[in-house]
Amino acid sequence: MHLPWCIRKCPYCDFNSHAAPESIPFEAYSRALIGDLDQQREQVAGRPLTSIYFGGGTPSLFPARYLERLLRAIEMRLATVADVEVTLEANPGTVEHDAFAAYRDAGVNRVSLGVQSFSDRCLRAIGRIHGRAEVEPAIESLRRAGLGNFNLDLMYGLPGQTPHGALRDLEQAVAAQPAHISWYQLTIEPNTLFAARPPRLPGEEALEAMHRDAGQLLADHGYDNYEISAWSRAGLRCRHNLNYWRYGDYLGIGAGAHGKVTHASRGRIYRYSCQRHPRAYLQGRWRAEQRELDGAERVFEYFLNRLRLRECFTPGDFAARTGLGWENVAHRVQRARQDGLLEVRRGGFRTTAFGRRFLNDAQAMFLP
Ligand SMILES: C[S@@+](CC[C@H](N)C(=O)[O-])C[C@H]1O[C@@H](n2cnc3c(N)ncnc32)[C@H](O)[C@@H]1O
Ligand code: SF4
The missing domain is CATH 1.10.10.10 (Winged helix-like DNA-binding domain superfamily/Winged helix DNA-binding domain)
Structure with a gap:
């Protein structure tokens, strides 16, 4: 479920995220999501729903009561398993004191925190809205809320970052004892501010060193590199992302969301996407396109994942x-x-x- 607004757009980000208007239309957008879900649910009737992911954008801009309403709406409409994994993406710059307790009460049982780095210099260089000072209280608040199953998103190869700096970030991440760490190399994506005005990034040799030493450090601390950018402690892999990587099916609900559904009896696989712009999406024009995958596309997508x-x-x-x-x-x-x-x-x-x-x-x- 895609919630498309952020406080402001980060210069490296090509996700479908938009600087938030003065007041986010929480109410109208929640209604639109449920309408979209109502249109989509038929195609997966009776199939078990094993995970829900509130991604973005910055879903933690949404007060817990809206997420609770969305979760209840989902449970009423889809065959949700009892131990469903419910992840919320959160930005350390947007979570108020005790917000996580309210999210937990709403039904969230996993949080993915967009830390990116523990260095204020790096965080400034990539235009984040938060500093290091906001990260530790956010982790503390997760723990107080009993949300021990959390992921930290980190990026490396940041402007001006040394191998030592990248390793320091990981040491601090590990010290917070997250269940999961996602560690991405910063890429310059077309149509971002960084593409227009590229920052100076670490060279190949520095990147190699970061990669080698990080792998060792994370393994030494008991994290298993089960996917190219994902590390987890035993039994704490991300069920939701595993389903993508295993080429499973999923519904995509919200502005710019993508879905994939297999009709096994008819031997067909469909992909579809929703209207990208929140304004169009809010007008109830949910579906942007749908197409059937041919054999060659299925082969490539299967192996890509x-x-x-x-x-x-x-x-x-x-x-x-x-x-x-x-x-x-x-x-x-x-x-x-x-x-x-x-x-x-x-x-x-x-x-x-x-x-x-x-x-x-x-x-x-x-x-x-
Ligand atoms: C959907 S994003 C959003 C999470 C959340 N909005 C945030 O930024 O805190 C998920 C993660 O992808 C990573 N990411 C985003 N843009 C990237 C880029 N250009 N290169 C590498 N990683 C990127 C970041 O670590 C980010 O936390
Ligand atoms: S907060 Fe996350 S989704 Fe929003 S612009 Fe930054 S990286 Fe993109």
Whole structure:
């Protein structure tokens, strides 16, 4: 569920997020989301809903009572499992004292906190609305609320950052004992302020050093690198994101949200997206486009996602997820093995360390 507003737009961000108007139309947007859900629910009738993700934008701008209303609306309409994972993305600059207790009472049981860095200099360089001083109280407040299952989002390769600085960030993240750490290399995306006026970023050698040392540090502290950018303590992987990476189905509700639904009996997979701009979305014009995926697209999308994971995939899983036979990809899998990008493990295949390092090359082998 996409909540598209932020206090202001960060210069590196290409997500569908918009600087918040003077007053965010919480009421009208919540109603629009429920209307959108009503249109979408039929296509997944009876299927279990295992996770809910409030992403953005900055969902923590929404008072807890709206999230509670949305969660109740979802539970009334979809077959929600008893232990459903409910994640809220939060920005340390927007969470007031004790806000997390209210979110917990509303039904949120996992929080993803956009820390990005513990260095005030780096946070300024990437235009964040918060400093380090807001991060620690936010983590403290999570803990007080009993929300121990939280993720910290960090980025590295920030303007002016040294390998030592990147490592310091991770040390401080680990000290907060999060269940999960997402560690992304800053990328310059087209149509962002950084693309127009690129900052000076660390060079290749520094990035290599950050990568090598970070992997060691996180592993030493018991974090498992189960996906290219994701690290978790035992049993605390993100169920919601795992579903994307395993090429599962999901509904996308809200401005600019994307969904993917498989109609297994008819052997069809559809992708659709919702109106990007909140204004259009609020007018009830929810659906922007929908299309069916052909075989070549299914192959590419499956591997685009699946190769990010460290767990193995099997021919049976490929067939179940895409509806296609293994013979469509066997020769390409074989070539990726010969190139050292894939390996055989316990009856399945997975990306090698070399393949993870050159992930784009591994994924490109499955392009249409
Ligand atoms: C959907 S964003 C939003 C989370 C939340 N709005 C925030 O910024 O605190 C999820 C995460 O993606 C990462 N991210 C966003 N833009 C990025 C970029 N250009 N390069 C690398 N990581 C990026 C950030 O770590 C961010 O927290
Ligand atoms: S707060 Fe997050 S979603 Fe909003 S502009 Fe910044 S990075 Fe993008």
